Amino acid sequence: MRRHTRRVYGICYRFTGNAAEAEDLSQEVFLRIYRTLRSYQPAFGGFPTWLTSVTRNLLVDHYRRTRRDRMTDSIEDAMPQLEERHSTARTPDRLAHAAELSQQLQRALARLSPELREAVILRDLQQLEYNEIQSVLQVPSGTVKSRINRGRIELARVLEEMGVRPE
Amino acid sequence: MNWNCTLTEERLSDYLDRQMAPEEAAAFSAHAAGCNGCTRLVAQVGGLVRSMQALEPVREPSYLVSKILGATTGARPEKPGWKRRLGWVPMLWQPRFAMGAVTAFAALLIVLHFGGVTPGKVKRADLTPAGMWRSANRQVHLAYARSVKFVNDLRVVYEIQSALQRTPPAQEQEPASEPKSESPSSRPEQKSQTEPRPRSQVRTGIMVAALLNEPAWSLR
Numbered sequence: 001m002r003r004h005t006r007r008v009y010g011i012c013y014r015f016t017g018n019a020a021e022a023e024d025l026s027q028e029v030f031l032r033i034y035r036t037l038r039s040y041q042p043a044f045g046g047f048p049t050w051l052t053s054v055t056r057n058l059l060v061d062h063y064r065r066t067r068r069d070r071m072t073d074s075i076e077d078a079m080p081q082l083e084e085r086h087s088t089a090r091t092p093d094r095l096a097h098a099a100e101l102s103q104q105l106q107r108a109l110a111r112l113s114p115e116l117r118e119a120v121i122l123r124d125l126q127q128l129e130y131n132e133i134q135s136v137l138q139v140p141s142g143t144v145k146s147r148i149n150r151g152r153i154e155l156a157r158v159l160e161e162m163g164v165r166p167e
Numbered sequence: 168m169n170w171n172c173t174l175t176e177e178r179l180s181d182y183l184d185r186q187m188a189p190e191e192a193a194a195f196s197a198h199a200a201g202c203n204g205c206t207r208l209v210a211q212v213g214g215l216v217r218s219m220q221a222l223e224p225v226r227e228p229s230y231l232v233s234k235i236l237g238a239t240t241g242a243r244p245e246k247p248g249w250k251r252r253l254g255w256v257p258m259l260w261q262p263r264f265a266m267g268a269v270t271a272f273a274a275l276l277i278v279l280h281f282g283g284v285t286p287g288k289v290k291r292a293d294l295t296p297a298g299m300w301r302s303a304n305r306q307v308h309l310a311y312a313r314s315v316k317f318v319n320d321l322r323v324v325y326e327i328q329s330a331l332q333r334t335p336p337a338q339e340q341e342p343a344s345e346p347k348s349e350s351p352s353s354r355p356e357q358k359s360q361t362e363p364r365p366r367s368q369v370r371t372g373i374m375v376a377a378l379l380n381e382p383a384w385s386l387r
Contacts, residue, residue: 002232009227023228027235034239102222124219130186149180156211165211166218 005030007048007126008055014121015059017110025062029055045135052128053136056118063114101166108158116151123148170198175205182209183216282306 008029013022032054040050109117122128122136134144159166175198181187182195199205258264282303292298 001236005227005232005235006224009231010225013225019228023231023234026227026231027238030235030239098222101218102225105219105222120219124216125222125224127220130184145180145186149177152180152183152212152216153176153208156208156215159215160211166214 004051011055011121014125017106029058049132049135056136104164108155111158112154116147116154119147120151170194172205179212183213
């Protein structure tokens with residue numbers, strides 16, 4: 001349960017960039033899973049893939065619903081200090097650096113289009129295989145590859161603009 | 168194989184994820200090695216991908232799992248309040264609860280019947296605490312009086328039965344002559360002498376008299 005929660009919360013947090021929203025969305029994902037558990041078919045690609053798919057669909061709904069709000073509010077204002085809190089308890093340089101990179105990455109992700117953002121999150125942050133991402137996004141494999149590739153290049157450009165150079 | 172910068176950008180992820188045929192990968196590397204722009208792009212995106220894949224997963228708040236468990240396995244938040252409050256009603260249709268309810272109702276009816284309560288005749292005044300107390304008190308006393316009477320009647324019957332059993336058969340004709348002195352007008356003298364009552368009829372008369380709380384000799 002904790003493993004699934006971490007996965008769902010991670011996707012939600014990386015997509016929305018907001019801890020409170022990620023929490024609410026995670027809860028909503030599990031409520032939806034709980035209600036539609038009968039419709040789950042193992043042939044779909046395993047429970048984690050199904051879970052990711054439900055999460056992604058909910059995030060897309062949420063994105064459409066809150067589009068107008070985002071026009072006025074800057075997403076950076078709502079940036080949580082969650083990971084910073086975790087890292088300051090143990091203060092080796094490497095962890096501090098990772099936490100800083102995580103936050104910078106979060107800001108950069110927020111500037112990507114939702115299609116590219118979700119593709120990069122699923123591939124590089126959730127480390128899903130290409131066929132799993134294809135099942136989740138329900139798009140052809142060529143589109144999956146193209147979105148991942150464009151997303152990575154775009155993200156690298158945004159980070160460069162921000163003056164961040166990942167090693 | 169001819170390779171150019173556009174192809175490098177298009178196939179960059181295939182190269183980084185090792186999804187490329189060996190000859191394509193060789194052409195990619197050969198081009199990237201000789202092109203500053205492509206070398207920079209590969210290093211930049213490659214570094215980003217490695218950094219992202221090395222990042223620790225985001226930690227969820229510690230209370231989130233229990234919150235989710237509470238929301239999924241506990242009360243459903245999407246139900247309106249009145250539905251949540253009446254959620255136990257369908258449970259009553261289960262046979263065990265229905266049978267229990269019928270038994271309890273029957274028991275209540277029996278208690279009410281023996282308590283002398285007739286549902287149709289109950290007035291509003293009877294429902295006051297004093298009225299209910301009075302009624303209950305009355306019923307208790309009535310029940311006590313009935314039981315005392317029953318026990319007394321039973322004792323009389325047994326006393327008479329044992330007295331009759333002790334009486335010898337020769338004396339059985341005696342009671343027939345007794346009424347002559349006590350109620351001469353009710354029975355013709357000759358008839359009582361010629362047609363004595365059978366023993367069983369006498370015994371029944373005694374028992375009825377005992378049940379009516381009358382002296383046994385009054386029917387003899």
